[in-house]
Amino acid sequence: MNMRDLIPWGRSGSQAPSVYRGGDQNPFFSLHREVNRLFDDVSRTFGTGFPSLGQLSPLNGGWPKVEISESDNELRVTAEVPGVEEKDIEVLLDDDVLTLRGEKRSEVEEKDYSERFYGRFERRIPLGYDVEEDKVKASFANGVLTMILPKSPNAQSKVKRIAINQ
Structure with a gap:
C-alpha cells in the first residue's frame, strides 16, 4: 500500500480514499479535515484584506483602503x-x-x-x-x-x- 493512500488529501473537493469511509466517527480524521480547511482558508485570503496579528489591520496595503x-x-x-x-x-x-x-x-x-x-x-x-x-x-x-x-x-x-x- 502506498503512503498516500493513508492520508486524506481531499482539499480539491475530491473524496477521501476508500480507507476512510465513515471517517467522521474518528476524531483524528475530523481534526485533520478541519486543520486542512483552516490552512486552505488562510492561503486563499492572502492579499485580500484579512487581519494581521499586530494591529488588526489587513496585510498588503492595509485597511482602510x-x-x-x-x-x-x-x-x-x-x-x-x-x-x-x-x-x-x-x-x-x-x-x-x-x-x-x-x-x-x-x-x-x-x-x-x-x-x-x-x-x-x-x-x-x-x-x-x-x-x-x-x-x-x-x-x-x-x-x-x-x-x-x-x-x-x-x-x-x-x-x-x-x-x-x-
Missing part, C-alpha cells in the same frame, strides 16, 4: 471606512505622516461565521510633502472620509518639471 490624488496646491486623501461611525475615527498629522486610527465595532456579539473585519485599525500614510497643518480639512459622509491637505508654499516651489529629450 485609500485613494490619494495630487494637484499643484494640495493632496486629497479619501478613505473608505464602511460600518465605522465618525466618532470612532481619529485623524492625526505628525511630521508629514497622516495617521488614520479607529475601531470598527460589530453589531452582533456572537457570530457563527464572518468574513468582515472588526476591531481596531491604524493606517499611516507618508505624504512626501510639507503641508499647511492649520488649513487641513476633513469631512465624513456615507462611510467615506475625505481629507484635503494644502501643500505648503515651500513644498510647491520644490517641484521641478524635467523635460524629456528624444
Whole structure:
C-alpha cells in the first residue's frame, strides 16, 4: 500500500480514499479535515484584506483602503471606512505622516461565521510633502472620509518639471 493512500488529501473537493469511509466517527480524521480547511482558508485570503496579528489591520496595503490624488496646491486623501461611525475615527498629522486610527465595532456579539473585519485599525500614510497643518480639512459622509491637505508654499516651489529629450 502506498503512503498516500493513508492520508486524506481531499482539499480539491475530491473524496477521501476508500480507507476512510465513515471517517467522521474518528476524531483524528475530523481534526485533520478541519486543520486542512483552516490552512486552505488562510492561503486563499492572502492579499485580500484579512487581519494581521499586530494591529488588526489587513496585510498588503492595509485597511482602510485609500485613494490619494495630487494637484499643484494640495493632496486629497479619501478613505473608505464602511460600518465605522465618525466618532470612532481619529485623524492625526505628525511630521508629514497622516495617521488614520479607529475601531470598527460589530453589531452582533456572537457570530457563527464572518468574513468582515472588526476591531481596531491604524493606517499611516507618508505624504512626501510639507503641508499647511492649520488649513487641513476633513469631512465624513456615507462611510467615506475625505481629507484635503494644502501643500505648503515651500513644498510647491520644490517641484521641478524635467523635460524629456528624444
